[in-house]
Amino acid sequence: MDGLNALLVKIGRSVGGVVGTLYQAGRDSVDTVIRNVIPFMAFISFIIGLILTTGVGTWIANGISGSASSLGGLLIVSVVCAIPVLSPLLGPGAVIAQIVGTLLGVEIGKGTIPAQYALPALFAINPQVGCDFIPVGLALGEAEPETVEVGVPAVLFSRLVTGPLSVVIAYLASFGLYSSSN
Amino acid sequence: MTETLASWAEEFIAVFSKGGEVLLSLMGGILPTLVVLLTAVNALIRLIGVEKIEGLGRAAAQPGIQWYPVRYMVLPFLAVFFLTNPMAYTMGRFLPERFKPAFYDSAVSFVHPILGIFPHANPGELFVYTGIAAGITTLGYGLGDLAVRYLLVGLVVIFIRGIVTEAITKVMIARKENA
Numbered sequence: 001m002d003g004l005n006a007l008l009v010k011i012g013r014s015v016g017g018v019v020g021t022l023y024q025a026g027r028d029s030v031d032t033v034i035r036n037v038i039p040f041m042a043f044i045s046f047i048i049g050l051i052l053t054t055g056v057g058t059w060i061a062n063g064i065s066g067s068a069s070s071l072g073g074l075l076i077v078s079v080v081c082a083i084p085v086l087s088p089l090l091g092p093g094a095v096i097a098q099i100v101g102t103l104l105g106v107e108i109g110k111g112t113i114p115a116q117y118a119l120p121a122l123f124a125i126n127p128q129v130g131c132d133f134i135p136v137g138l139a140l141g142e143a144e145p146e147t148v149e150v151g152v153p154a155v156l157f158s159r160l161v162t163g164p165l166s167v168v169i170a171y172l173a174s175f176g177l178y179s180s181s182n
Numbered sequence: 183m184t185e186t187l188a189s190w191a192e193e194f195i196a197v198f199s200k201g202g203e204v205l206l207s208l209m210g211g212i213l214p215t216l217v218v219l220l221t222a223v224n225a226l227i228r229l230i231g232v233e234k235i236e237g238l239g240r241a242a243a244q245p246g247i248q249w250y251p252v253r254y255m256v257l258p259f260l261a262v263f264f265l266t267n268p269m270a271y272t273m274g275r276f277l278p279e280r281f282k283p284a285f286y287d288s289a290v291s292f293v294h295p296i297l298g299i300f301p302h303a304n305p306g307e308l309f310v311y312t313g314i315a316a317g318i319t320t321l322g323y324g325l326g327d328l329a330v331r332y333l334l335v336g337l338v339v340i341f342i343r344g345i346v347t348e349a350i351t352k353v354m355i356a357r358k359e360n361a
Contacts, residue, residue, distance in 0.1 A: 022225045029220030029302070033213065036306035041208045044309055049201025053193070094294070094307040101313030108317025115321055118314050119331055122294070123339065126310060130290030133268070137286045141274020150354045151283030158287060158347040166339040173335045178323050 044102050051106055068104055069113045071171050074124040075164050082127035082163035084156040091132030100125045115178035120170040127163025131156060212312065216301055223302040227264050235260045239276030253281060254344025255337055258289040259296075267293040267304040280355060284348035288340040295336020298329025 067073030081090055090096045104121050107113045113121070130137060134152045143151065238260065242253040261270040270293070274285045293304045297311040311332065315325050 018229070021228045022221070025224035025228060026221045028224050029217055032220060032305050033217055037213070037216065037308060038209070040306065040309060041205060041213075044313070045201045045205035045208060046198075047201075048204045049197050049199075052204075053197045053200045094310050097294075098307060098309035098313055101310050102316070103313075105313040105315065105317035105320075108314065109320030110317075111321070113317075115318060115323065118318055118328055119335065122311065122314055122332055123335070126294060129294060130286070133290065134283075134286065137268065137271040137290060138274070138282055140268065140271040141277070141282050141286060142272075143274065143282045144279055146358075147279045147282050150351055150358060151286070154283045154347055154351040154354055155287045158343060158350050162339065162343045162346050165342065166335070169338055169342075170331075170335045173331055177327055177331060178318065178321070 040098070044098070047099065048102060048106060051103065068107070068121055068124070069117055071120070071167070074117070074120050074167050074171070078124040078127045078163045078167045079160070081125065082159040084153070084160065087128035087131035087156060087159060088134075089132070090128040091130060094126075094129065097126050097129070116174045116176075119174040119177055120167050123163075123166040123170045127159050127166065131159065212308075216305065216308075220302045220305065223300065230264075232264050235264055235273070236276065239273045243277045243281070250345060251341065253277070253285060254288040254348075255341045258285070258292050258340055258344075259337065261289055262292045262296055262303050263300060266302065267307070270303075280351060281348060283351045284344045287347040288344035291340045291343050292336055295332050295339070298325070298332045 067077055081087060101122070104113060104118075104125070108115055108118055134155050135148050138148050138151050235257075238252070238257060242249055242257045257273060258270070261273040264270075265272065267290075270289050271286055273289070274282045277285055294307065294310045296303045297308060298315070301308055311329075315328060318325060318328055
């Protein structure tokens with residue numbers, strides 16, 4: 001009888017543990033969605049609404065689609081985003097990348113930018129990723145101050161090379177993407 | 183006069199009703215899936231335990247060419263998947279100082295390419311991917327192809343970024359010691 005009791009307690013505990021974990025996971029995800037995702041959706045929706053209803057759309061379309069619908073244009077965008085002085089300014093919260101991404105999405109949806117450029121564009125708008133966060137990121141990795149001193153310029157200069165390179169790789173990898181079905 | 187004002191008012195409110203439509207489509211489209219997926223992955227991570235990948239962090243610290251893919255592809259992937267942005271960068275603590283900037287560069291460059299398939303890793307910056315992906319959806323194509331290619335190209339790019347940044351760090355450390 002004692003053995004059975006012990007078994008029941010054990011089962012009860014582990015089931016409770018799993019259910020508790022799932023419940024906590026649900027709470028975490030709802031929390032993230034309310035705190036981080038929905039506010040950004042509201043902000044993005046406003047911008048899209050503005051683009052679609054006002055003349056801003058055509059103005060942006062002419063500006064962006066010109067540069068985003070050729071490899072050369074995308075390379076220029078990526079080089080600009082990777083300039084060591086600019087990249088830390090463009091980085092915070094990936095806000096710039098998210099807005100530009102959304103603008104490009106609208107233009108891709110309208111057909112002004114070919115669909116297969118979605119992949120290289122994802123890299124072209126993002127060579128600055130994390131450039132604002134290098135000292136903090138290195139501190140999280142328990143780096144020495146000397147490493148931070150060297151690491152910040154090392155990452156920034158590396159992006160000048162790897163930023164445009166990532167666009168070229170993505171461009172090569174985009175062959176056959178959404179074009180065969182046309 | 184009143185007609186002009188009335189048409190202005192209509193145009194003004196049209197901006198926000200269009201925005202409202204977009205918001206509703208985003209919340210109806212992406213959000214339910216995202217909540218369920220976030221819950222599942224969060225639960226999985228809790229059940230597995232993040233301490234499991236720490237051993238890999240120690241292995242990746244070793245010198246030798248065969249550890250490059252581990253350090254700048256496997257480790258950043260697992261760190262971003264399990265620890266998410268920004269805690270993923272704490273995995274750098276297992277690496278020697280000369281690898282830390284390169285690991286950071288590699289890991290931080292992966293927090294967006296992972297979003298197409300695993301949005302739990304960086305939900306606050308979802309629109310880097312979702313913004314462009316929305317255009318593909320508008321055209322009526324599936325997103326799977328783009329998401330997979332984004333992830334795979336991302337892995338190649340972080341690998342290259344790790345190697346390049348490690349090399350630049352090495353040169354800069356040497357120059358600093360000579361100075």
